[in-house]
Amino acid sequence: MRGRFITFEGGEGSGKSTQVALLAERLRMRGIEVVTTREPGGSPGAEAMRLLLLSGVVKPLGPTAETMIFAAARDDHVQTTILPALTGGEWVLCDRFIDSTRIYQGVLGNVDRRIIRALERATVGDVMPDLTFIMDVPVEVGFERVAGRGQVKDRFESEETDFHVQLREAFLDLARDEPERCIVVDASQTPERVASRIWLAVVDRLIKQRTPRVAS
Numbered sequence: 001m002r003g004r005f006i007t008f009e010g011g012e013g014s015g016k017s018t019q020v021a022l023l024a025e026r027l028r029m030r031g032i033e034v035v036t037t038r039e040p041g042g043s044p045g046a047e048a049m050r051l052l053l054l055s056g057v058v059k060p061l062g063p064t065a066e067t068m069i070f071a072a073a074r075d076d077h078v079q080t081t082i083l084p085a086l087t088g089g090e091w092v093l094c095d096r097f098i099d100s101t102r103i104y105q106g107v108l109g110n111v112d113r114r115i116i117r118a119l120e121r122a123t124v125g126d127v128m129p130d131l132t133f134i135m136d137v138p139v140e141v142g143f144e145r146v147a148g149r150g151q152v153k154d155r156f157e158s159e160e161t162d163f164h165v166q167l168r169e170a171f172l173d174l175a176r177d178e179p180e181r182c183i184v185v186d187a188s189q190t191p192e193r194v195a196s197r198i199w200l201a202v203v204d205r206l207i208k209q210r211t212p213r214v215a216s
């Protein structure tokens with residue numbers, strides 16, 4: 001049976017990578033094989049493109065070119081990491097995926113929606129996430145968490161506060177548009193509470209359905 005595909009989306013400092021690790025641990029405890037990955041990146045080719053994208057050298061080419069490089073990275077990631085894992089029955093947990101392109105490049109970068117959707121069809125096809133967690137956190141809380149990491153800000157983290165406020169709104173709108181796939185999680189709570197919320201949703205939406213009913 002094909003594995004399940006879960007993505008985590010949200011703004012900076014929303015705790016996605018922590019939750020990817022915690023969910024992977026819980027699934028493995030149930031005997032499920034899990035691959036954790038991230039975008040941009042997740043395969044050797046895509047990681048090379050990640051360096052270009054996050055360093056800011058692509059920014060002067062404009063948002064459309066930047067979108068195409070995100071798409072090129074995604075194509076390699078889907079073909080070499082995600083699809084083989086799902087086909088082999090493993091579950092894939094991915095830190096950012098198509099929704100980041102829809103929001104960062106589409107909504108905030110004003111890249112034509114038709115270009116975004118065409119690239120999405122070409123790179124992802126039917127490898128769509130079964131479930132997407134939108135990690136929602138007030139912008140100030142996200143900022144404090146990122147500052148606490150003490151790292152140099154990347155191309156997107158350096159944007160103005162207004163950008164991050166719009167980002168949050170855009171992710172919430174997206175979740176409203178696709179309630180079947182997207183679940184908004186209050187990510188300002190402790191990592192343990194957030195993990196429990198996520199786990200309940202995974203059990204409800206993906207695990208319960210896999211357990212065959214026993215005839216009584």
Ligand code: TYD
Nearest residue numbers: 011012039040070096097100101104156157
């Ligand atoms: P990363 O260091 O992985 O940040 P985070 O911890 O916030 O996930 O950097 C990824 C950055 O790339 C992030 O600012 C969002 C941006 N991004 C896009 O703009 N478009 C995309 O399609 C993806 C996958 C990421």
